[in-house]
Structures are given as structure tokens and as C-alpha cells.
Amino acid sequence: MVPMWKDEGFGIPNKALLRLMRKDGTFTTGDQRAFLSQFDCWSEDFQHELPVDKFPIIELCRTQQRIEPLRVGMRHPVTGTRIVFEISGEPILHEETGEFLGGIVVLKDITQFTNQIAAQIEENEKQFEYIANFMPVMVWTTTPDGMHDWFSQRWYDFTGLSVEQSLGEGWRLPFHPDDMPATASRWFHSLKTGDEYNTEYRCQRYDGEWRWMLGRALPFYDDAGRIVKWFGTCTDIHDLVVARQEARQTKEQLQQVIAHAKIMLWAVNRENRLILFEGATEKYQMEEGLLGKDLYKVFGMSPLDQERWREPISEILNGKQADEIVERYMSGARYYRTRLVPLMSASRTAGIEGSAFVDGVIGVSMDITELREREEQLKEQEKENSRLLANAAAAKEASRMKSQFLANMSHEIRTPIAGVIGMSELLFDMNLDEEQKECAENIHRSANSLLTVINDILDFSKVESGRLDVEEVQFSLSVVLRDVNKMMSFAAQRKGLAYHSTIQAEVETDLRVMGDPGRLRQILTNVLTNSIKFTSMGSVKLSVSISQDTKDAVTVNFVVSDTGIGIEEEVRKRLFQPFSQADSSTARRFGGTGLGLTISKNLVELMKGQIWLDSKLGQGTTATFWIPFSKTPYQDDGSPLVNLESIPDRLQSDVSVSLGSSEDHTPPLTPKISNGHSRIQSFPLLKPNIPDHLMTLSDREREKVHILVVEDK
Missing domain, CATH: 3.30.450.20 (PAS domain)
Incomplete structure (x- = not known):
């Protein structure tokens, strides 16, 4: 112990304290600060040395308040052994006046007790680590400020990370970046408030597989109510999340079925x-x-x-x-x-x-x-209704027989057409002169045009019989638009037209929806084909944008505009009727059956959308349709892709495919311009840069010239 006068000018330590003084130290009753500076005083964990001003006896004389029990460390001056003391201090007051005279501090050696506690803590930590490593979940701890300082062995086995990679902020590495904003927000909230931490996120296993995890953590408080540790776990709930998603989807499907029924x-x-x-x-x-x-x-x-x-x-x-x-x-x-x-x-x-x-x-x-x-009404009109039912049955049977006849005849006709197309393609591989090659191409082109007519009649027969169906699959809308744009740009290129495509950024960035990609492609092809076919000069433009976006569905607008011949108002209203053309000479000039818009209208309405035309004679035509698509329950890479096919055969009637015109086979460029909202693609007509000496070559010399066509994507 050591008592000290209030002005710190006089003090008397006992012999037990003097034994802890340095070997070369001396005791004087005068300057107490100089005397006390001969002792080395540390924090309890011996991490920080205390200055003289922080010695308990100095603080007691300065504050004149009793000192609650606290612990400090000192070293033995001979052996250097660490000694932990529990210190308490009391002020000395005048018995009559209560005046503060000084203070006395008592140091109690608790080193053995402290070592026992430390040993017990170490044993408890070993038991905790053993239990944590035995558990099927990943266990972790953090400091009060949220820095991870320990992980169980299952963490390293699952993530494949090392200790150095995991500690501190390294715990973020195996978790999906899309889940981190919400997870970090919950974690910071728990650190600030002390609330329980609870989140779900995806963790990447050492082999690259993503698994859903449930992260939980609780704070550990000391006697003063301060957080000294966070204990947390990561539990694999991937199967539960998948089952929950499937159950939710099943319930939604059941609710839709019930609602529709x-x-x-x-x-x-x-x-x-x-x-x-x-x-x-x-x-x-x-x-x-x-x-x-x-x-x-x-x-x-x-x-x-x-x-x-x-x-x-x-x-x-x-x-x-x-x-x-x-x-x-x-x-x-x-x-x-x-x-x-x-x-x-x-x-x-x-x-x-x-x-x-x-x-x-x-x-x-x-x-x-x-x-x-x-x-009840039928009972009153039984006789009349019987006749109507009989007439309706007869009409239905007649319609069915007509549709069946169309379908059978179309299939019967397609078989010889396939033979004509196949034989014409075999002719291309033979050594034909120019006139023979032109005849073979005309045969191939005419057969393809006839096959297109047959396919339209088949679809129309399905429309009349109510068997025209649409699928409901997940697909990427941007893939469909990109392939249609590419195909139509070739058709416009061959006819000398400029082709433009304006696609909203939200659609261009791989918008995945539920619907029928094949039928959507058929609608776009029919409408764009008409615009290209009835436009002699100028341009054709496709614009795609989102008009309505909700949690479960998105409505997409498609606008096709051209600078073609236009349509008179009185004939525009009947264009969606079967076998209708703008005038009697249209079919002779441009070809076609007049079924394309009829089939497109039925397909759009099957998809719960609408389609209409705006046009003025001589000023071009604008075709507009919108289709609502259901959003996909989750984004993945399983979308069916639409393959790029050849130019529609209905364009072959007025667009030459002869190899005699090099201009018709010049591939278009596709420059891409981003304006922050939409992506604009233009497909201008390019003239081939062929040297003059190649244009004057003979047929034999031309056979020795090899041309490499490179398409820039």
C-alpha cells in the first residue's frame, strides 16, 4: 500500500511496495512523482504502460474520490515476472471538518487467480472451437466494431479461403455481389443498435456452386452492458429456398388457374x-x-x-x-x-x-x-334453339371440313414443293451456264414463294379452327429483336432501303420475359416484310419501348414505320381481313396472299395485345402493336434463343437474289449509338469497293479470285 498527502508532496510506501521498485531506485519522502516514476506500471494485459499521471494514487489525490477496484500489471524487478494487482483506493478526511487530507491505495496480488481465470478462458475457448467445428453450420465471431476475427473449420472447408483471406473484411469475398447491399445494410444496423442480425444471401462454394445461406448473429455483452463480441452462424438453406420458391410458384399458378376458371x-x-x-x-x-x-x-x-x-x-x-x-x-x-x-x-x-x-x-x-x-330460357325457346343448334352444328362441321381440307391440301402440296426446292438446290452445285443458273434460281425462288403461301394458309386454317396456339416459355426479348433486325436489314439492303432500329435500353439489356418467341418473331417478320415490300425508296424503322412496367408484367410497344406507298383510309379498315389487299393490283405488283396481317392480328390478340395501322396514301404507313409479357420468376441463362434464318420468301418476289448484282450482296454495317435511353442501330446501304481491274476479268479469271467476307459484330 501507499498513502500520500493531498499536495502529492509526502508519501510512505510499505515494504511490500518497495520490493517492486527498480534495483537502482531510492526512496525519498519529498518528491513523490520522482519516487513513483521508479515503478513500471502497465495495463492488465501488459499492452500499454501507464504514465505517472495515470497511477491510481495520483488520480485519487487529484480527484479526491474513491477508486473503484481496477487491475494493473507490474513486473518483478529481479525476475521480470508479470504480476497482476487489483487496486482499490480510499480518500483520508479530517474527522471533524471532513477536509480532504490525502489518500491511500492498496494493491492486492491476484496473479495466481488471474492465471487460473486465463487458463479457464483458454480451456473454454478450446471447447467452443471444438463444438463449433463439430457443428454442421459455419460459425464465426467478430470484434465489437464488426471485424471478423475467427471462423470455424467448416467455413474454410466450404469456401476454400485461407485464414488471411477471411479475417477482417475478407468475409465478403465468397458472397454474391448482388446480395451485399442489403446484407451490409442489415449488418451495419445490427452493429449500431445491437439488434439480432438475420439475412439470406448466396455463398459460393469452393467448386464454384452458389448456395443460399441463412446468416444470423447475436451480440455478447459485458457486465457494463457493452458489446464485447458478436457470435454468428451461416446455415445452408439452399434446398429450403428452392422448395420455397417452387411452392410459391405452384401457389401462384394454382391461384391463376382458379381465377381463370x-x-x-x-x-x-x-x-x-x-x-x-x-x-x-x-x-x-x-x-x-x-x-x-x-x-x-x-x-x-x-x-x-x-x-x-x-x-x-x-x-x-x-x-x-x-x-x-x-x-x-x-x-x-x-x-x-x-x-x-x-x-x-x-x-x-x-x-x-x-x-x-x-x-x-x-x-x-x-x-x-x-x-x-x-x-330456363332454353326451355321456353326449345324449338327455336334446336333449329339454331342444328344450323350451328352444320356450320361448325362445314368450317371444320374446310379447315381440314385446307390443312390436308397444304400438306399434300408441300411434299412436291420440298422436292422442287431440293432438286433446284442440287442444280446450283452443277456446272451451269448463266442462263441455266438464272432458270434454276427462278425455280428455287418460285418454290420458296409458293411454300410461304402454303404456310400462311396452314396458319390461317388453324386460326379459323381455333387451333392456333402460343407457347409460354422464358426467352430473351433482345435476342429476338437482334436476330429479326439482322434478317430484315439484309432484306432492306438488297432493295436499297435504309433500315433503322431504336430499342429502349431496358429492353436491350437482355430483358427476359415469358411468352412465345417464335410467334413474336413471326409477327415482327410479317409487319416488317410488308413495310419493306411496299417501300420503293426511303427507309424502314423499328422502334421498341416499354409502355408499362409492374412487379409481375411488362408491356412492350412495337412500332414499324416506313416511307412506302401508304394506304387509303377506306381500305385500311379491311386490311386485317383474310385475303385482303389495298387494291386489286397489289398482289400482281408485290405478291402475297393477304393473310400476313390476319395471322399477325390473331397472334397479337392471343398474346393479349392489340395491333393497328396508321397510314396516308403516298406518305408511308405506321404499324403499331403492344404485347404484355409476364416477367420471369428469376433470371437465368436458360432462355431459348431465336436462330437467324433466311430472308422471308415473300420478299423474294421483288428482291433479286441473283449473283449478278454485287450490290445486292453487300453486308450492311451496324453502327451502335447509345443516347442514354435507347440504342439506335442503322443499317445503311453500302457500295462495294471493287477495283476496276476486277470488274473486267473474264469468267475463267474470276474463278481464281477468292473473296473473304468479314462481318463485324
Whole structure:
């Protein structure tokens, strides 16, 4: 111990303290600071040496307040052994006046106790590491400021990272960058508030596979309520996330089916309490908390109707009936036809499924009020309706036979056409003179044009018979547009037209949607083909933009404008009718069946969109259509790609494919300009830069010249 006068001018240490003084030190009662400077005083962990001003006796005399127990470290002057002391200090006051006279500090050697505690802590840490390494989850700890200072062995086994790579901020390395903003925000919030940390993110395994993880962490507080450590875990929940996504998708699909079917799907337990209610009508859409309520009260049944329903429900619950159809009034004056089936469950004991039993009743209710009203009307007009039904059946059969005839004839005609095309292609490989080659090309071109007409008739027959279907698959809209643009640019190039494409940036950056890429490509090809075919000079432009964007769907606008011959207002309205042309000479001048716009209109409407034309005679035509696409549930690389095909055969009638014109085969350039919102592509006509001496070569000399065509993508 050491007492000291209030002015720090006098102090008397005891012998135990003097034994800790340096070998060359001397004790004087005068200058106490000089005396105390002969002692080496450290923090408890011996990381920081304390100056004299921080010695407990000096602080006691300066503050005149008692010192709460604290710990400091000192070294033995001979052996250098570390000694930990617990220090307490009390002020010395005058007995009568209470005046502060000085203070006394007592140092208690607790080195052995401290070593025991340290050993116990070390043992506890080893046990913690052993348990953490044994656990199937990844365990980690951080300092109070969030710096990671330890990971269990499963972390290194899973990520393949080293200790140096993982500590500190290195924990971010294996996690997906798209998940980091939300994860970091939650982590910083927990560090600031001390709230539990909970997040889901994707972690990359050592072999490159991404797995969903559940990250959790809790703070550890000391006696003063300060955070001294964070303990966290990473649990692999990939299978759970996938199952959850599949369950959500299945539920959404079920809800869509129920909504489109216009039915109510409900289920009750053995106490007639609702446990499922989907596809509610307008009467129930504004009500909440229907689950758990009595079935009869929800449907507002009268006592008589309740008795009628209890019998079939009771028979199903008792296993006497497996399926029953009832027709009862429910929800006021509405009439429903309901199919009742048992709700089966299986007992489960210690993880083992037992036998199945009836745990409730499932009901599928369909509103047939209008149907019953129509049935009443049919009874009154039975004779007239019978005649109408007979006429309708005859007309339907005639339409079916016509469509079947068109389909059969089209297929029969396509077989010899395929032979003509194949034989004409074989002729190209033979040694033909110019006249023979031109004849072979005309045969090939004419056969392709006829095949296009046959294909249009096939699609039209499907339209009339209601068998024209569209798919619902995931695809990249930008891929479809890029391939169509490339194909149409060649067609415009051959005819000497400028081709432009303006695609909104949101669409250009690989927008993936659900729909039918083949049918979309067919619509774009039909509309662009018409613009190119009916434009003699000028340009054709395709513009694509998003008009409406919601959480689940996106509506895309397509605008095709040209500087062609235009259409008169009175004939514009009938262009979407089958086999219609602007005038009687159009087919002779430009070719075609007049089915392209009809098929396109039906395809657009099947996709729940609309299409229309705006045109003035001699001033060009603008075709506009929009289609709503459902967004994909997640973005991946499984989108079907649309392959680049040849120029549509309907263009071959007025665009020469003869090799005699080098201009027709000059590939277009595709410069790309970004204006921040849309990507504009132009496809200008280029003249081939062929030296004059090559133009005067003979046929034999030309055969020795090899031409390399390079396309810049």
C-alpha cells in the first residue's frame, strides 16, 4: 500500500511496495512523482504502460474520490515476472471538518487467480472451437466494431479461403455481389443498435456452386452492458429456398388457374372451420380473416340449407362417401354447384408417417346462376334453339371440313414443293451456264414463294379452327429483336432501303420475359416484310419501348414505320381481313396472299395485345402493336434463343437474289449509338469497293479470285 498527502508532496510506501521498485531506485519522502516514476506500471494485459499521471494514487489525490477496484500489471524487478494487482483506493478526511487530507491505495496480488481465470478462458475457448467445428453450420465471431476475427473449420472447408483471406473484411469475398447491399445494410444496423442480425444471401462454394445461406448473429455483452463480441452462424438453406420458391410458384399458378376458371376453392376441418379459401367472389374480397370461421356463417346459409349441407359433409368425414356433388343456394341469390371430396392427412410419429385419415372436406364451388337462368330460357325457346343448334352444328362441321381440307391440301402440296426446292438446290452445285443458273434460281425462288403461301394458309386454317396456339416459355426479348433486325436489314439492303432500329435500353439489356418467341418473331417478320415490300425508296424503322412496367408484367410497344406507298383510309379498315389487299393490283405488283396481317392480328390478340395501322396514301404507313409479357420468376441463362434464318420468301418476289448484282450482296454495317435511353442501330446501304481491274476479268479469271467476307459484330 501507499498513502500520500493531498499536495502529492509526502508519501510512505510499505515494504511490500518497495520490493517492486527498480534495483537502482531510492526512496525519498519529498518528491513523490520522482519516487513513483521508479515503478513500471502497465495495463492488465501488459499492452500499454501507464504514465505517472495515470497511477491510481495520483488520480485519487487529484480527484479526491474513491477508486473503484481496477487491475494493473507490474513486473518483478529481479525476475521480470508479470504480476497482476487489483487496486482499490480510499480518500483520508479530517474527522471533524471532513477536509480532504490525502489518500491511500492498496494493491492486492491476484496473479495466481488471474492465471487460473486465463487458463479457464483458454480451456473454454478450446471447447467452443471444438463444438463449433463439430457443428454442421459455419460459425464465426467478430470484434465489437464488426471485424471478423475467427471462423470455424467448416467455413474454410466450404469456401476454400485461407485464414488471411477471411479475417477482417475478407468475409465478403465468397458472397454474391448482388446480395451485399442489403446484407451490409442489415449488418451495419445490427452493429449500431445491437439488434439480432438475420439475412439470406448466396455463398459460393469452393467448386464454384452458389448456395443460399441463412446468416444470423447475436451480440455478447459485458457486465457494463457493452458489446464485447458478436457470435454468428451461416446455415445452408439452399434446398429450403428452392422448395420455397417452387411452392410459391405452384401457389401462384394454382391461384391463376382458379381465377381463370372462375371457381371458389375452400376446405374445412372436422369442426366445419375454414382452413382454405381461394378464388373468392366480390362478396368476400373486401372481408378479412375468413379462415377459422364457420363455413355456414361465411356463406350466409339459412337453417334449412345448413341441414342440407351437413349430411353430405358428415358422410365424407365419416368415410361413407368419397365424392359428392351438391347444388345449393349460397351467398344470397347465387346458385353454386359444389363438388365435395375428402381432405386426407397422415399421422406422423417420431418422423414416421402412419396411416391416412379424413381430416376435413375440400369443396370446389362453381357459380352456375347464369347457367340455370339460361336453362330456363332454353326451355321456353326449345324449338327455336334446336333449329339454331342444328344450323350451328352444320356450320361448325362445314368450317371444320374446310379447315381440314385446307390443312390436308397444304400438306399434300408441300411434299412436291420440298422436292422442287431440293432438286433446284442440287442444280446450283452443277456446272451451269448463266442462263441455266438464272432458270434454276427462278425455280428455287418460285418454290420458296409458293411454300410461304402454303404456310400462311396452314396458319390461317388453324386460326379459323381455333387451333392456333402460343407457347409460354422464358426467352430473351433482345435476342429476338437482334436476330429479326439482322434478317430484315439484309432484306432492306438488297432493295436499297435504309433500315433503322431504336430499342429502349431496358429492353436491350437482355430483358427476359415469358411468352412465345417464335410467334413474336413471326409477327415482327410479317409487319416488317410488308413495310419493306411496299417501300420503293426511303427507309424502314423499328422502334421498341416499354409502355408499362409492374412487379409481375411488362408491356412492350412495337412500332414499324416506313416511307412506302401508304394506304387509303377506306381500305385500311379491311386490311386485317383474310385475303385482303389495298387494291386489286397489289398482289400482281408485290405478291402475297393477304393473310400476313390476319395471322399477325390473331397472334397479337392471343398474346393479349392489340395491333393497328396508321397510314396516308403516298406518305408511308405506321404499324403499331403492344404485347404484355409476364416477367420471369428469376433470371437465368436458360432462355431459348431465336436462330437467324433466311430472308422471308415473300420478299423474294421483288428482291433479286441473283449473283449478278454485287450490290445486292453487300453486308450492311451496324453502327451502335447509345443516347442514354435507347440504342439506335442503322443499317445503311453500302457500295462495294471493287477495283476496276476486277470488274473486267473474264469468267475463267474470276474463278481464281477468292473473296473473304468479314462481318463485324
